[in-house]
Amino acid sequence: MSAYIDQFPAEAKVIRSAFYTSFIALALGAAFGLIQTLHRTDIVRVIPSEMYYTVLTAHGVLLVVTFTIFFLVAIFTWAVTTSLDRGVEDIRFTWSWYVLMSLGTLFAAVAILAGFTDRTEMSADVLFTFYAPLQAHPIFYIGLVLFVIGTWLAGADWFRSWWAWKQENPDERIPLPTFMVLTTMIMWYLATLGVATSIIVFLIPWSLGLIDTVNPTLTRTLFWFWGHPVVYFWLMPAYMMWYVMLPKFSGGRLFSDPLARVVFVLFLLLSTPVGIHHQYLDPGIAEGFKFIAMTNTMFLLLPSLLTAFTVVASMEHGARQRGGEGYFGWLGALPWRDPVFAGMALAGLMFAAGGFSGMINAGMNINYLVHNSLWVPGHFHLTVGTAVALTFMAVSYHFIPQVTGRRLASKQIALFQVVLWFIGMTFMSNAMHRGGLLGMPRRTAEPEYDFPFETAIGTVGELNAQIALGGVLLTLSTVLFVANMLITALNDPADDLPSNTIPEPLSGSEDAPLVLDNLKLWTAIAVVLVIFAYSLPLGSIVERGGLFGPGGDAFPMFIEFVEGTVFGLTGDSVSSLVNSPLEWLRAMR
Amino acid sequence: MNIHSYEKVWLIAAMLLIVGFIATITYGSVALGITMVDDSEETIDPNALEEHERFGDLGVHQTDSDEYDVHVRAYQFNFEPGSSALGTHDPIVIPQGSEVTFYVTSPDVIHSFSLVGTNVNTMVVPGEISTMTAEFDEAREYGVVCNEYCGSGHHGMEGLVKVVPEDEFHLFSVADVDAPESIEAGEETELTATIDNDALQTEAATVTLEIGDEQFDTDVEVDAEASAEATFTVDTSDLDLEDADDLDWTVTVEADSPATLEDGSTSGTIDLETDEDDEEADDEDDEADDEDDDPNDDDESTGDDE
Numbered sequence: 001m002s003a004y005i006d007q008f009p010a011e012a013k014v015i016r017s018a019f020y021t022s023f024i025a026l027a028l029g030a031a032f033g034l035i036q037t038l039h040r041t042d043i044v045r046v047i048p049s050e051m052y053y054t055v056l057t058a059h060g061v062l063l064v065v066t067f068t069i070f071f072l073v074a075i076f077t078w079a080v081t082t083s084l085d086r087g088v089e090d091i092r093f094t095w096s097w098y099v100l101m102s103l104g105t106l107f108a109a110v111a112i113l114a115g116f117t118d119r120t121e122m123s124a125d126v127l128f129t130f131y132a133p134l135q136a137h138p139i140f141y142i143g144l145v146l147f148v149i150g151t152w153l154a155g156a157d158w159f160r161s162w163w164a165w166k167q168e169n170p171d172e173r174i175p176l177p178t179f180m181v182l183t184t185m186i187m188w189y190l191a192t193l194g195v196a197t198s199i200i201v202f203l204i205p206w207s208l209g210l211i212d213t214v215n216p217t218l219t220r221t222l223f224w225f226w227g228h229p230v231v232y233f234w235l236m237p238a239y240m241m242w243y244v245m246l247p248k249f250s251g252g253r254l255f256s257d258p259l260a261r262v263v264f265v266l267f268l269l270l271s272t273p274v275g276i277h278h279q280y281l282d283p284g285i286a287e288g289f290k291f292i293a294m295t296n297t298m299f300l301l302l303p304s305l306l307t308a309f310t311v312v313a314s315m316e317h318g319a320r321q322r323g324g325e326g327y328f329g330w331l332g333a334l335p336w337r338d339p340v341f342a343g344m345a346l347a348g349l350m351f352a353a354g355g356f357s358g359m360i361n362a363g364m365n366i367n368y369l370v371h372n373s374l375w376v377p378g379h380f381h382l383t384v385g386t387a388v389a390l391t392f393m394a395v396s397y398h399f400i401p402q403v404t405g406r407r408l409a410s411k412q413i414a415l416f417q418v419v420l421w422f423i424g425m426t427f428m429s430n431a432m433h434r435g436g437l438l439g440m441p442r443r444t445a446e447p448e449y450d451f452p453f454e455t456a457i458g459t460v461g462e463l464n465a466q467i468a469l470g471g472v473l474l475t476l477s478t479v480l481f482v483a484n485m486l487i488t489a490l491n492d493p494a495d496d497l498p499s500n501t502i503p504e505p506l507s508g509s510e511d512a513p514l515v516l517d518n519l520k521l522w523t524a525i526a527v528v529l530v531i532f533a534y535s536l537p538l539g540s541i542v543e544r545g546g547l548f549g550p551g552g553d554a555f556p557m558f559i560e561f562v563e564g565t566v567f568g569l570t571g572d573s574v575s576s577l578v579n580s581p582l583e584w585l586r587a588m589r
Numbered sequence: 590m591n592i593h594s595y596e597k598v599w600l601i602a603a604m605l606l607i608v609g610f611i612a613t614i615t616y617g618s619v620a621l622g623i624t625m626v627d628d629s630e631e632t633i634d635p636n637a638l639e640e641h642e643r644f645g646d647l648g649v650h651q652t653d654s655d656e657y658d659v660h661v662r663a664y665q666f667n668f669e670p671g672s673s674a675l676g677t678h679d680p681i682v683i684p685q686g687s688e689v690t691f692y693v694t695s696p697d698v699i700h701s702f703s704l705v706g707t708n709v710n711t712m713v714v715p716g717e718i719s720t721m722t723a724e725f726d727e728a729r730e731y732g733v734v735c736n737e738y739c740g741s742g743h744h745g746m747e748g749l750v751k752v753v754p755e756d757e758f759h760l761f762s763v764a765d766v767d768a769p770e771s772i773e774a775g776e777e778t779e780l781t782a783t784i785d786n787d788a789l790q791t792e793a794a795t796v797t798l799e800i801g802d803e804q805f806d807t808d809v810e811v812d813a814e815a816s817a818e819a820t821f822t823v824d825t826s827d828l829d830l831e832d833a834d835d836l837d838w839t840v841t842v843e844a845d846s847p848a849t850l851e852d853g854s855t856s857g858t859i860d861l862e863t864d865e866d867d868e869e870a871d872d873e874d875d876e877a878d879d880e881d882d883d884p885n886d887d888d889e890s891t892g893d894d895e
Contacts, residue, residue: 050741127738133698133715134740216699216714259596280625281701281710283717284632287625294614298607305603309596363614365623368708372701372736439705441736446744450674451732454706511591540628550632550716585619 003497004078004402010091011081012403014098018074019400021102022392023485025066030478032059037428037471040447041464052445053125054115060128061112064234064384065147066105071392072237073101073154076181078399079240080158082500083175084165094157101150107143111136127443129227130203132219138207141199148192155185173509174517176257177244177502183264184236186523187229190530191272194225202548215549217284218541224275225534232271234384236264238391242311242348244502245395249341250318250334254505255310258512263310265516266303269526270296273533280364281371284544288578289537290364296533297362304355311348317506339411343394343418347387350425354382357433372443375436378429386425393481394418398498400488407494409487413480420477428470431463438463626711630718635696638662643692643718649683651760651789652690657683661693663700663713665740670850671733671748679850680749681733683725684758690722700739704750705732712737725752753847760787761794761842762852764816768838771860775826778859782819782840786811794819795845800838801828825861835860 005012032055038044039052047055077094081087088094108124114137115123124136158181162174174182202214202222247254254260276293279285316330324333335341357379360366370376397414401407408414436442438453438460453460515521544550592600617623638644643660648670650658659681662669673680683689693702695715702719703710709731711719733748765783772778784794791812796819798805803823811817825836841854 049744053738053741053743056738125741131699131737134738215716217717220699220714256591256593256596258591279712281712281719283626283630283712283714283719284628287627290625290627291618295611298610301607301610302603305606306596306600309599313593313596359610363610363617364625365614365617365621365708368623368710371710372703372712439703439707439732439734441703441734443736443738444744449705449732449734449747451705451730451747451749453732507591507593544628545632545716550634582615582619586622 002499003405004082004399004500005405007500008081008087011077011087011094014091014094015074015077015399016403018070018077018098019396019403020489021105022067022070022074023396023482025062025070025105026389026478027482029059029063029067030475032056032062034471034475037468039445041468042446042448043464043468049445051116053127053443054112054123056443057115057125057127058109058112061108063389064128064230065144066109068234068384068388068392069147069151070101070105072234073098073151074403075237075240075395075399076154076158076184078403079177079181079244080161083177083502084161086161086165088157089160089164093153093160097150097153097157099150100153101147104143104145104147104150107139107146109143111140111143129223131223132203132206132214132216135203135207138204141204141207145196145199145204148196151188152192155189158182158185173512176254176260176505176509177240179261179517180236180240180243180264182519183268183522184233184240186519186526187236187268187271188233190523190526191226191229191233194222194275195227198222198226211548213549215541215545215547217282217545218538218547218549220282221276221279221285221538221541224278225272226275227278228275229271231380231384232267234388236267238347238388239263239307241344241391241395242307243314245398246311246341246344246348247314247318247505248501248503249338249344249398250315251322252314252318252320253503255313255317256507256511257505257509258507258516259306259310260505261509261512261516263303263306265522266300266306268522269529270300270303272526273529274300276533276537277362277364280367284541285537286540286579287582289533289540291578291582292533294362294364296529298359301355301359301362308348308352308355315345337415339414339418340394340398342415343397343421344391346418346422347390347394350382350390350422350429351387353429354379354387358383370436372441373436374432374440374442374447377442378432378436381425381429381432385429386421390418390421390425393421396481396485400485401494401497402500404489405493405497406488406491409484409491413484417477417480417484420473420480424470424473424477426470427466428474431466431470434458435460435463435467623708626719626721628717630692630720632716633694633718635694635715638694638696644694648679649681649760651787654789655684655687657687657689659683659689659691661691661702663693663695663702663735663746665697666735666742666746668702668733668735668746668748671750672746673749674747678748680751682751682753682758682848682850684755684848685728685752686726686755688722688724690720693719693721698739699737700735700746701737703734703736705734707731710736728752728754751847757846758848759792759794759843759846761785761792761811762787762850763840763842763855766838766840766855766857768857769859771862772825772836774830774861774863777822777824777826780821780823780838780840782821782842782855783816784809784811784819784842785816787814789813794842797841797844798823798838799841801825801830801833801836803828830861833861 035055111122111124114120115125122137124140126134126136162178198219202219205211206214243254243260274293274297276289277297280290319330319333322333324330397408440447633641647660652658667677670679671681672678693713695713700713702713709721709723711721713719729752731750735746762785763782764785767781769778782796793808793810796807798821800823805821807819809817809819836859839856843849
C-alpha cells in the first residue's frame with residue numbers, strides 16, 4: 001500500500017519529466033490559442049495576419065503532438081509498470097527515448113518558432129498537416145522523425161517489460177492496462193509507417209533539394225494514413241483512464257474486462273484503414289476507395305459506442321456502491337466534488353457530443369457541406385481538445401502527487417478548473433460547429449469576406465463573441481491548471497497519498513476468451529486490413545501522378561516503381577467493383 | 590464470453606445505427622446522385638496549365654442549351670475567374686436554371702474551391718483536376734472561399750459566383766474595334782466593333798458606343814459561336830469637343846447586363862488634329878497615348894484568348 005513514487009522511484013522520475021514536458025507544451029499551445037481566438041474573431045489583433053499561420057502551426061503541433069504524446073508515454077509507462085508490478089528493464093533505455101522525443105520536439109519547435117523572426121530564413125508555416133508543396137525547413141521534418149522514433153523506442157520498452165514478465169508468468173493473462181498499451185502501440189507502429197515514409201522518403205530529400213518535386217496527393221494520403229490513427233493514439237490513453245481509473249474514482253469497479261479487450265482489439269484493427277475519409281473531396285482518388293473508407297469508419301463507431309456503455313455502467317456501479325438509487329438518482333451519488341472524477345466525467349460527456357459531430361463528418365455526402373469549415377475544429381476541440389485534454393488534466397490531479405510524492409496544491413481550484421474548461425469549450429465548440437454550417441472556413445486569419453455569411457439563427461458577431469469568450473475561458477482554465485501543477489511540484493511532501501492500485505473488474509479476465517490476448521493474430525489481421533484499404537489507392541495514386549508528382553522533373557529517380565501499372569490496373573478494377581453497383585443503381589433511377 | 594444482457598441490447602442497437610448510417614449514405618449516393626469528387630480526370634502538369642485544353646481557356650463555356658463548363662485556376666491567392674473583389678479577375682457569371690460543371694486546378698499548392706453555404710466544395714490539388722456539377726435554380730450571388738491553408742495570404746483568397754436571370758446572361762465579348770487613330774475635328778468617322786458570341790445559339794446583342802459625351806446604341810444579331818460587326822458612324826461636329834486634343838471612346842456589349850465582363854468592353858482614343866498643332870506636341874501625345882493604350886491592348890488580347 002504505497003504511492004507510485006515509493007514503488008518505482010526511478011520510473012517516477014522519467015514519468016514526471018514527461019508530464020512536465022507535456023505541461024510546458026500545453027501552456028505554450030494555450031497561449032497561441034488565445035492569440036488565435038482573439039485574432040480570427042477580430043477582437044484583438046496583436047500580430048499581422050501573415051503570422052497567424054505561424055501561431056496556428058505552433059498551436060497545432062505543440063498541443064496535438066507534444067502535449068498529448070508526452071502525456072501518454074507517461075501514463076503508459078505508469079500503466080505497464082503498475083499492472084505488471086515490475087520496473088522497466090533498463091532505465092537508461094527509458095531515458096533514451098524520452099531524450100529522443102524531447103530532441104525531436106525541440107528541432108520542430110525551433111523551425112516553427114523561427115517563423116516569428118525575419119533574422120533567419122528558417123520557418124515551418126505549414127500547419128500540423130504539412131501538405132506538400134508547402135515546404136518547411138528540413139529540421140522541422142527531421143524533428144518529427146526523431147520524435148516518432150522516440151515513441152517507437154518507448155513502445156519497445158513496454159514490449160520488453162511484457163516479454164520479461166511473460167517469461168516469469170507464462171500462464172497468466174496480460175493485465176488489462178498492459179494489454180491496452182500493447183494493442184495501442186501495435187496500432188501506432190502500423191500507422192506511423194505512413195507518415196515516416198512520407199517524411200523520410202519524400203519530404204526530407206525534397207526539403208534538402210535532393211529531389212525537385214513530390215506527388216502532393218501521395219504525401220497527403222500517406223499523411224492521413226497516419227493522421228486518423230493518431231487521433232486514436234491520443235484517445236486510447238484517455239479510454240484507458242476511463243476504463244481503469246474512472247471506475248475507481250466513482251467508488252466501484254470496471255464493468256467488464258473482456259469487453260474492454262474487445263474494444264482495444266477493434267481499435268487496433270480499424271483505426272488505420274480509414275484515413276481516406278479525410279480525403280473525400282480529393283481529386284485523384286476513386287469514389288470506390290472513399291466508399292470503403294467510409295464503411296470502415298462507420299464500423300469504427302462500434303468500439304466507442306461500447307465504451308460509452310461500459311463506462312456509464314461502471315460509473316453507475318460505483319454510484320450504487322456509494323448508496324445511489326433510482327433510475328437517474330444514482331448520478332447524484334457520484335463524487336462530483338472530486339476534480340479527478342468530475343473532469344473525466346465531463347470529458348466523457350463532451351466526447352459524446354464530439355462523437356456525434358464525427359459521425360456527420362464520416363458521412364461522405366454530407367461532408368461536402370462541412371469539409372474544411374469551422375465545423376471541423378469545432379469537432380476536434382470536443383474530441384482531442386476535451387475528451388483527451390480534459391481527461392489528461394483531470395487525472396494529472398491524481399498522478400502528479402503519485403509521481404512526485406507531493407500534496408496537490410488546491411483541490412478547489414482543480415475542480416473549478418475542470419468545470420471552467422467544460423464551460424469554455426461549450427461556448428467555443430458549439431459556435432464553431434454553427435459557424436461551419438454557414439460555410440465559415442477553418443484555418444484562416446481573417447474570415448471576413450466581401451460577401452456575408454447567411455445565418456438562420458443568431459449573427460456572425462454572436463458566434464465570434466462565443467468563440468472568443470470560450471477561448472478566453474479555456475486559456476484561464478489552462479493557466480489555473482499549470483499554476484496548480486507548478487505549485488504541487490514544489491509543494492510539501494504528502495505522507496497520506498492513496499495507494500497506487502487498480503481495482504479488479506466485476507467481470508474479470510477469466511471471462512475473456514484466450515484468443516483476445518493473441519497479439520500476433522490481431523496484428524496480422526490489422527496488417528491485412530491496411531493492405532486491403534491502402535495498397536490499391538496508393539498504387540493508383542503513384543500510377544496516376546508518379547512517385548514524384550505530375551510535374552515530372554524528379555531528381556534523382558532512385559526508385560523505379562515497376563509495379564505501378566499492375567497496381568493501377570488492379571486498383572481500377574477493385575474501385576469499379578465497388579462503384580459499379582452504385583452506378584448501376586443510379587442508372588436504375 | 591460473458592456479455593451482460595443489457596450490453597447485448599446495446600451492441601445490437603449500435604450495429605443497427607452503423608448499418609443505418611451506411612444505408613443512408615448509400616441512399617444519398619445512389620438515389621440522390623451525390624457523387625464524390627474522384628479520379629475521372631487525367632492528371633495535368635501544374636507548370637503548363639496554359640497548354641491544357643481547358644485551362645488554356647479559362648472562364649464560362651456553354652456545352653449544351655442549359656449546360657455550362659467553368660474552367661477555374663486557383664492560385665496563391667486568387668481564383669481566375671472568380672476573384673473580383675479587388676478587380677483582379679472577373680466574377681464567375683452563370684445563368685439561372687443551368688447545370689454547371691466546374692473544372693478547377695492549381696499551378697502551385699493545395700487550395701479548395703468552395704461555394705459558401707452549399708455543397709459545392711472540393712479540394713484543389715496541383716497536378717489533379719477537380720470537377721463538380723451543380724444546378725443553379727436561384728438568381729443570387731455565392732461567395733467562393735479557399736478553405737485549405739495555402740500560404741500567408743490565404744485569408745484573402747475569395748471569389749464570387751453570380752447567378753443571373755437567363756435573359757440577362759450572354760457570352761458576348763468585344764473581340765476587336767476598328768477605329769481611326771486620328772481624325773480632323775468636325776469630320777465624320779466610322780468605328781466598327783467585332784462582337785463574338787460564344788453561346789450555342791444565335792442572340793441579339795446591344796452594342797453601345799460612348800464617345801466624347803455622346804452615346805450610341807445599335808443592335809446586332811450574332812450567330813452561335815460566331816462573330817458579327819456593329820458599325821457606328823459619328824459626325825464629330827455634333828460632339829461638344831471644346832478645345833480637346835483627343836477623343837475617348839468605349840465600346841461595350843450588353844452594357845446593362847450583370848453578365849458583362851472585362852472583355853465585354855474595349856476603349857481607345859482618337860487624336861484630334863487641329864491646324865494649330867505642331868509636330869512635336871503631336872509626337873509627345875502619340876507616345877503618351879501609346880503608353881495609355883498598351884495596357885488596354887494587353888487586356889484585349891488576354892480577353893480574346895479567354
